[in-house]
Amino acid sequence: MRDASMKHAHEAALTLDGRQVEVVANIGNVEGAHSSVQNGAEGVGLLRTEFLYLERSTLPTEEEQYQAYRAILDVFGQMPVVLRTLDVGGDKEIPYMGLEAESNSFLGQRALRLCLVRPDIFKPQLRAALRAGVDRNLKIMFPMVATASEVRDARKVLEECRAELRAEGKPCAENIEIGIMVEIPSAAVVADQLAKEVDFFSIGTNDLCQYTMAADRTNPKVASLSNAFYPAVLRLIKMIIDAAHAEDKWVGMCGELAGEPLATPILLGLGLDEFSMSPPMVPTVKQILRSLNAEEMKALADKVLQLETPQEIQEFVKEQVPFIA
Ligand code: PEP
Ligand code: MG
DSSP: OHHHHHHTTTSOEEOTTOOEEEEEEEESSHHHHHHHHHTTOOSEEEEEOGGGTSSSSSOOOHHHHHHHHHHHHHHHTTSEEEEEOOOOBTTBOOGGGOOOOOTTGGGSSOTHHHHHHOHHHHHHHHHHHHHHTTTSEEEEEESSOOSHHHHHHHHHHHHHHHHHHHHTTOOOOOSOEEEEEEOSHHHHHTHHHHTTTOSEEEEOHHHHHHHHHTOOTTOGGGTTTOOTTSHHHHHHHHHHHHHHHHTTOEEEEOSGGGGOGGGHHHHHHHTOOEEEEOGGGHHHHHHHHHTSOHHHHHHHHHHHTTOOSHHHHHHHHHHHSTTTO
16 A cells, blocks of 8 residues: 555545545654655644763753754644643653662653653753744643643743743744643543633553553563553543544644554544654555545444454454555
8 A cells, every 4th residue: 555655655545525634744753754754644634852861971952952952843834833841751761861760660650750850851852942943833742741730831931931031032932832642541530621712632542551551662562552542442442533623723643553553444534633653654544535425434433433453343344444454
């Protein structure tokens, strides 16, 4: 399917019944940016910023970050780029930050939790992002949100950075959309409340699955439980999408599930607005979306949520949409 889909990689993902879905890429450096454009991505749904902090011995300065973000934003012109603030901890360790060892780092002071207590890390990143976003289509996203108050606290720090930049006479991006990753079950459960605090959600199925199934995503012994096709995960995804839409907010997905061909009909049926994946998957997923009827996929998704296992669900999708298998 990939060869055939490459021919149409740069065409929109318009479903048979005329629903326009956004297909964007997950990237972690400027090479990923170029590969996204070549593969027909319509922007970036997840810019992982950890790359700037790895393989070095000190924090990157605001200026270094500004240059790196601007170089990436420049590749995309006016296409949207969702920059995710630093997500360290869990499986992503950075020795020079002086973080104390934790007995369970996946449940510890990870990502936004760390940033909120370390303004020396958080503020230079936010300032760099605000500066880099001038005249570009930048969106900022906070990872590992568990509660609404964390979102409000993060937004406060962002506003402080904006006020500082203005006072220093430095241009900064105005009116940018602010979103969160929904990747912790608590956030999914109160998605109706969180939707009031943000402009968009992006569902992180890698962590959402890990925390919902209580199965460490790096532990091969529980790999069979680390499967986002479990109905427990899919039902949460439905709750998240419905809660966002009830507040007129859009919902993307940047976890691995968004780039799984067998998940495409399900996610389309659940109403997902934006699919973000590794660049090489973009042409295939676009092609599948163009071959589906969004309205018909609603019934498929309803049925899928009643099944019990990932295997049953995948078999059912293959049966209903044979050209994907
Ligand atoms: C996720 O958790 O689904 C996600 C996209 O974030 P990461 O894989 O970087 O934790
Ligand atoms: Mg995650």
